[in-house]
Amino acid sequence: MDIDKFKNPGIEWRGKPFWSWNGKLDKDELLRQIDIMKEMGMGGFFMHSRTGLETEYLGDEWFELINACADYAESIGLEAWLYDEDRWPSGLAGGIVSRHPEFRQKAILLEIDPVDDGKDVIAEFFCDLDGVVCTNLGSGKQTLRFSVIEQGASGFYNGYTYIDTMNRAATEAFLxxxxxxxxxKCGGRLGKSIKGIFTDEPHRGALLDGFSMYRDDGAFCAPYTPVLFEEFEKRFGYDLKQKLPELFLQVDGKRISQVKWHYVELLQQLFLENFAIPCKEWCDKHRLSLTGHVLHEDNLTAQTAMSGSVMRYYEHMTAPGVDVLGEHNKNYWIVKQLSSAARQAGKKQLLSELYGCTGWQMPFAGHKAVGDWQALLGINFRCHHLSWYTMRGEAKRDYPASILHQSAWHKEYSHVEDYFSRFGLMMAQGKPACDLLVLNPVETFWAQVHLGWSKGLGLQDEHLKTLEDKYRKLFTWLLESQVDFDYGDEEMISRLGNVENGMLKVGCATYKTVLISGMETIRSSTLRLLEQFAAAGGKVVVAGNAPEFIDASSSSEFPVSSFESVAFSKDAVLSVVPERQAVVDAPDIFGQLRVTDDGLIFAALNVDRDERRKNVNVRIKTNLPVAEFNCETGEVKRVQELPASNGWKTFKTGFPKGGQRLWVASEKFLSLVPVDRVTSSGEGKVLDGPFEFKLSEPNVCVLDSAGYRIDRGDWQPEKDVLKIDRQIRKEHGVLRRGGEMLQPWFTATQPIKELCDIELRYSFEIQTMPQWIDLVIEEPENFTVTLNGNLLDLSQTERWxxxxxxxxxIPDGFANIGNNEIVLKTPYRENSNLEAVYLLGEFGVQLSGAVRNIVPMPETLEMGDICEQGFPFYSGAISYHIPVPENARKICLPEIGGACVRVNGQILGWDPFEAEVDGELAEVDVVLSRRNTFGPLHDTERVRPWNGPDHWLTEGAEYSDAPLLIPSGLLKAVSW
Structure with missing residues (x-):
């Protein structure tokens, strides 16, 4: 391994964020933001239309700006990538395709005992129903009617629907x-300054799940395309129309159904043949890399509901990918599925769209934790979700935080990107030491879908819940024992699999052992190959129950005696898998071993973000000297080895909370002097304060509630300004703003409706007059603004x-001691935005319930939450001037309320937050997040699994009039 490349990886290993084009685009501003992305350590960007776009999508100006950004990126050494849709999912071209009815997504609808005559009816049956169990089919008392319906229109699709991705003509119209x-429009840039294109969340429609826009209860719907029945009979030899009750229900209580299995397999084939493959062929023809991901990979349930087998889609992408939403979404297996298919198909670049829905509050430690396990499992192409062009209007609630200049920590973010570029580079070296194939049991789910089996991707079927649980357990048992493995998709195995020299080869990967677990049906093609493998000396193990069905049919019996069987338990499974070549003697440590021409690379990760692992034994089977590669600092140090034993190198280390370690065994490190890892000990001396401090930005007071009146009527009591906005839209029958709003560029193609005149009255108290106060508003060209009746001049403003x-x-004399009122007036139109306003100044802020009081700024800060010390809404950086106790060598910051810290200029992004100090004073800069400025400030569930636009407009028990804040600032510090 080249140490210089490790210290300074190239742009191919650096992140390329979703750059949200979400306003009225300006060339100079776009180019300025590209410079900022480079300063943040990024390697490029995806130019991505998002909620709020005003520049016409796919208009002439759009392409001019695409070309300008691609050219400029190339000139400064960054990569420019396209995104193939207006918002998502890919396929409708912002409504251009789905405005044609023949291309719209459709479904088969089941109605039970319908009362009307119906429309587009396919078939009717009589039966008796008990829940989802259907008996007396053909002679019962209840009616089952099946018909074809079209997906409902949505503002998210600009008033149309999603497309039928199983229809080749629809895909051709999209292309x-x-x-x-x-x-x-981009000419010779494709494949050069424009590297590739991202396709986002295509799918073939929800399957009996309820996650659908066909009708209120989408659980009664299954995907349909005009050739469905014809192709089903052609490929499987019987008429699906006559089997529709068995597709939707459990006929005579039968759980496993070949009809269901065949149906989902057909959907998969049509989806690949008519969408995935044409898109890949087009990109290949035009020298573009195709990347992205399909909809809802999180578990076997989600994959079955929306796509089938995501592993099969990965074959048809240059750089296949996944998305991982939220900060605590530990769906490890989806990246393992991706890396498995990629290994088998020979693909080297693996993408993850990550950090979406995490909220402003996620710290660098969260960025590391979300990215770490993905990098460990093979992700080397990071697509950050999101980096906003602007925060105007609804755009500011489009799944923050913005990973760009709007975040106070953007100047420190290169620390994160340097770390991951090194980690990704190292995990792409050599080949995985992986001899185990685990059959992926997704088709067992296919064969058991039924009405209500899942609701909005939430699994309802209790039997299938046990299978999901076993799937998670098996993954965890293997990875926490540092046993690497690949998943095997049965259809891919049928095409790519063969037996060579006693090994099972699947495409580019080979295996010594195959593990079957959690499967209730298995393909006959899989069985034939495994029997050949076992006969050639290969090892096939069944953990737990063997499959009872072959090809979803009970007509054949699984050959139990042909293979080894063990109990479904951790110890039993570990006793039959290939021998480990690298071991960490501690819980919650995932590991990956790679073999290079020079030796070995072993990476290990503590997936526990709450507990450290101290004094841990690490063993690697090698005779080569071992060095630790520090991905955070770029340092390389030889480890202090314990006495060798039977060809194993053993040494001790510690793992911080969520900590990662990476070692390389190679002759290259023979000359390096072994170094012990230095770790802190003891509790240290607690530093209490008070401390002198300095702010990087003026303090801020958020005014997000207002009294209001419409068309010069009576003034109404104060209300959240976003709820005023929603009320006006509801009263005038206009689609509300939010994640599913009509795009401004689309709205502008039609006459803009004028709805009413609105006045907003924001109030605040001043106890002591500050030297100066600034007002911050959006869209000053659309408002007249007065403070206490004094008209403000908005012709000259500065950016904030x-x-x-x-x-x-605000001019002197406009503000008063006591109560103050800011009044905004505007004609409210269909494209208007009512938003919070902000006060800036050298003042403190006290909250009395929902009332904002301007008070003197404190002279010092105590250790602890600054929200209680005059800074409830502040979100810049705070520099604490901390006296260092005599003889102290280090300072540790075990609790911070912010994204990261700097100690005397050294960036600390995650545990253990330690830095050496030398002198009598330490400058500790806590860089905050923007959460306490931009919210959500009124959501009573402060920590959600994910954050979306609706969380700014919660209701009832989930809403608080008074702002709810998160602790900020320096919460605890010790020295020793």
Missing amino acids: KSTHEKYAA IDIAFHRVR
Whole structure:
């Protein structure tokens, strides 16, 4: 391994965020933001239309800006990538395709005992029903009617629907309306300054799940395409129409159904043949890499509900990917599925769309934790979700945080990118030491779908819940024991699998052992190959119950005696898998071993973010000297080895909370002097304060509730300004703003409706007059603004945080001691935005319930939450001037309320938050998140699994009039 490359990886290993084009785009501002991305350590970007886009999507100006950004990126050494849709999912070209009815997504609808005559009816049956169990089919008392319906229209699809991705003509229309335009407008840039294109969340429609827009209860719907019945009979030899009750229900209580299995297999084939493959062929023809991910990979349930087998889709992408939403979504197996298919198909670049829905509050430690396990399992192409062009209007609630200049920590973010570029580079070296194949049991789920089996991707079927649980357990048992493995998709195995020299080969990967677990049906093609493998000396093990069905049919019996059987338990499984070549003697440590021409690479990760692992034994089977590669600092140090034993190198280390270690065994490190890892000990001396401090930005007071009146009527009591906005839209029958709003560029193609005149009255108290106060508002050109009846001049403003925020100085004498009122007036139109306003200044802020009080700024800060010390809404950085006790050598910050810290200029992003100090004073800069400024400030569930636009408009018990804040600042510090 080249140490210089490790210290300074190239742009191919650096992140490429989703750059949200979500406003009225300006070339100079776009180019400025590209410079910022480079300063943040990024390697490029995806140009991605998002909620709030005002520049016409796929219009002439759009392509001019695409080309300008691609050219500029190339000139400064970054990569530019396209995104193939207006928002997502890919396929409708912002409504251009689905405005044609023949291309819209459709479904088969089941109605039980319908009362009307019906429309587009396929078939009717009589039966008796007990829940989902159907008996007396053909002679019962209840009616089952099946018909074809169209997906409901949505503002998210600009008033249309999603497309039928199983219809080749719809895909061709998509390619013509989008890809061909890029080919015509971007010319020779494709494959050069424009590296590739991202396709996002295509799917073939929800399967009996309820996650659907067909009708209120989508659980009664199954995907349909016009050739469905014809192709089903052609490929499987019987008429699906006559089997529709068995597809939707459990006929005579039968759980496993070949009809269900055949149906989902057909959906998979049509989805691949008519969408995935044409898109890949187009990209290959135009020298573009195709990346992205399909919809809902999180578990076997989600995959069955929306796509089938995601592993089979990965074959048809240049750089296949996944998305991992939220900060605590530990769906490890989806990346393992991806890396498995990639290994078998020979693909080297693996993408993850990560950090979406995490909220402003996620710290660098969260960025590391979310990315670490993915990098360990093979992700080397990071797509950050999201980096906003602007925060104007609804755009500011499009799944923050913005991983760009709007976040106070953007100047420190290169620390994160340097770390992951090194980690990704190392995990792409050599080949995995992986001899175990685990059959992926997703088809067992296919064969058991039924009405209500899942609801909105939440599994309802108790039997299938046990299978999901076994799937998770098996993964965890293996990875926490540092046993690497690949998943095997049965259809891929049928095409790519063969037996060579006693090994099972699947495409580019080979295996010594195959493990079957959690499968209730298995393909006959899989069985034949495994029997050949076993006969050639290969090892096939069944953990737990063997499959009872072959090809989802009970007509054949699984050959139990042909293979080894063990109990479904951790110890039993570990006793039959291939011998481990690297071991960490501690719980919750995932590991991956790779073999290179020079030796070995072993990476290990503590997936526990709450507990450290101290004094841990690590053993690697090698005779080569071992060095630790520090991905955070770029340092390389030889480890202090314990006495060798039977060809194993043994040494001790510690793992911080969520800590990662990476070692390389190679002759290259023979000359390095072994170094012990230095770790802190003892509790140290607690540093209490008070401390002198300095802010990086003016303090801020958020005013997000207002009294209001409409069309000069009576003034109404104060209310959350976003709820006022929603009320106006509801009263005038206009789609509300939010994640599913009509795009501004689309709205502008039609006459803009004028709805009413609105006045907003924001109030605040001043106890002591500060030297100066600034007001920040959005869209000053659309408002007249008065303070206590004095008209403000909005003709000259400055930028604050984002181009959307306009800052104007309040003249002396406009504000008063006591109560103050800011009144905004505007004609409210269909494209209007009512938003919070902000006060800036050298003041403190006290909260009395929902009332904001301007008070003097404190002279010092105590250790602890700054929200209680005059800074409830502040979100910049705070520099604490901390006296260092005599003889102290280190300072440790075990609790911070912020994204990261700097100690005397050294960035600390995650545990253990330790830095050496030398001198009498330490400058500790806590860089905060923007959460206490931009919210959500009124959501009573402060820590959600994920954050979305609706969490700014919660209701009832989930809403608080008074702002709810998260602790911020320096919460605890010790020295020793």
